[in-house]
Amino acid sequence: MPAKLKAAGNPSKGFFISMITRDISLTDCMLDLLDNSVDGINRLKYGSTNGNSPRYSGFNVKLQFGERSFSIFDNCGGIPIKIAQEYAFRFGRPDDVISEMDQSIGLYGIGMKRAMFKMGKEINLTSSTGDESFALEIDVEKWRNREPETDWDFELTDVKQSGTKVPAGTTIRITKLYPGIRRDFETPAFDIGVSHTVERDYAFILQQGLDIRVNDKKAKPIMPSFRESDQIAPMKIRKKIGDVDVEITAGLATPPPEDDSSDASLTDMDVYGWYVVCNDRVVVTADKTTLTGWGTPGVGIWHPQYYGFLGVAKFDSQKPELLPWKTTKRDVDPSSTVFKSALLLMKEASAKFIEYTNKRKIELKKAREIERAAPTKLITQIVRRDAMKLPTIKTGEMSRICYSKPTADIEGVARALGMRSASPRAVGIRTFDYVKEKEVD
């Protein structure tokens, strides 16, 4: 009988490294590591009640990056040796690891490796649970070229099975950075951008006490907030869909702009739209696309007229696999049935708001006064309300005026009206109002 021949089917390490690091941004890699730290806290806290103190207080994570290195330090419980041995460093979570600790273990088991391999060629990790500890060093080139090719393991060193002196937590340091990564780390806008992303995407977690520092700067939560008074108020509904708790809050965050034409310089445009939050982690921010219903039947395409609208769809579950997030935690899975049924409620809210922004033009002054007078409240202070409350506006006909004039003349009129940096549209509206006020009964 002839010997059985086999064709090798295992992936090469080089291929794997380039595959897993290709489609993820550097910022997202850093957030992956941050997610691991948060998971660590959840692992510690699993099953325990929160008591009176905020869930994450007493825990901290420090991100440091610059020309030479990237580091992350946390005191979030560390990686137990057993978890390190069996799956923390594997590429992908083995099928048989489904435990009671579901919510707490990183769901897909790829983030840490992806982040490390993306940034540099030398990785040093130490982790301690406070009782047991280990270290791990990876020289990426050596590991990659090591024979046999099927040997993908990493060696744990300095293993202490009990009574370790290393304080609880995990430290990862990456050096020999790739040139493109080093440039990003030196770019001021990258540094500020990371801080901003952390403040927004971890707002609900920061709010519950986690202390995150980005290059020594303490991140402050940017919490969604709404205008709420007896005349205008957001809706907030709660619903249980299977094992997922859904909470949808939507309403006015800021009075819509004076001038919503395309040439207006609108401030803070990237704030408005829909946010999707899964287990306190913001996974979609300020979305104005079909993903959250804009431009789908019943809801118009996003328009600057809707600036001021804010919607937050929160999904919480002990079973993270039921949540509508994607593996990167930076996107929503639109095919998720939980998300689909939430989307119906979200679209209703958007449609109602759109209708209001059209109607308010008839009694703009009144609408503005009500909007401005309403105090701003954090999402956590908003009470349940089945429908958005909006100012009542009498109905009436509107017509549109649209015309072109020489730029120099418009600038001259603007100067005369004392509105030097205003847009042409705003100048046009003011001239109409001026005549109406002075010449019309």
Next chain:
Amino acid sequence: MTEELMGTRSFEVVNFSLRPNKSVERKLISRILNAIGKNSRFDWRDYRYLGLGSMWFVDFIMMHKSIGISKLVSIEKEHSRSKRVAFNAPYSCVEVKIGMSTAVIRELPWDQRTIAWLDYDDQLRSYMFDDLNEIIVKSISGNIVMVSVNAEAAQLNITENGVLLDPMTVLKGLVNATYIPTDAEKRLSKNQFPGLIGEIMFNFMKSSVLSTTRDLDFFPLFNFAYSDGAKMVTYGGVIVDADDEKILKSQSLQSSFEFVAHHGQFEIQVPQLTLKEKLELDKRMPCAAVPKPEELPFELKPSEIEAYRKFYRDYPVYGEFHP
């Protein structure tokens, strides 16, 4: 500035040559450029100067006379003044381009090393970043990019229908949030805003260079705050490859010039002096110890005397002539 002044073209209000602090700034810039120019990699004679010459062309005269540049381009946006601007161009090597700065910059060739100084004399506007970006994206190593802008914190106080807008929101409408330092909210006061503008300009220029080129970097040179009425900031630096960066570092400008950007923002605050006062002070210059106020036959603050001592060689003399 009053509302009335803000509504007028600045060159009709301010005679550009009557600004002692601005004048000192130009001379400090000239000193730094001349120090850098000692290295043959930075032979200014091969450079082009790009500026906003207005009617006065004061910076153009300096770039030609004391730096040695013989190709100068001035951008002028006022079509209605095009003949007047061309008439006032001081040398045959000054070319005036009429149009919006962003458009003119886009159409210029960028294969020659250039010193570009966008001396806006205006409040912060988002188009300024477009202009700077246009220059940076097209830059080659050795180019110098500079910007001057009004740095009065009051420019963020904008009312809409009688309601004062949040100054931080106004700032974010003018500057992309990724260039605004995370502690900006605490630095919007009159005295801190110029420093904040300097930092925003650094963040913007460095980030633009690093993110739009493969191997160029940004080397800060100028970070001045001064006031001849309204508080202004001038920020700028060199776009460098590894070789040019090495040359600039080896010149250790920071040890010769206390006003180079390495030391943070430098405030130029020479006093407004009459000719008689200037001559009286000059009799005591140079001096190792700063003269005390009581030693002078007129009143000056110690800080004004100190500023004058530092820059008496750069202090301009103005006069009125009756031909």
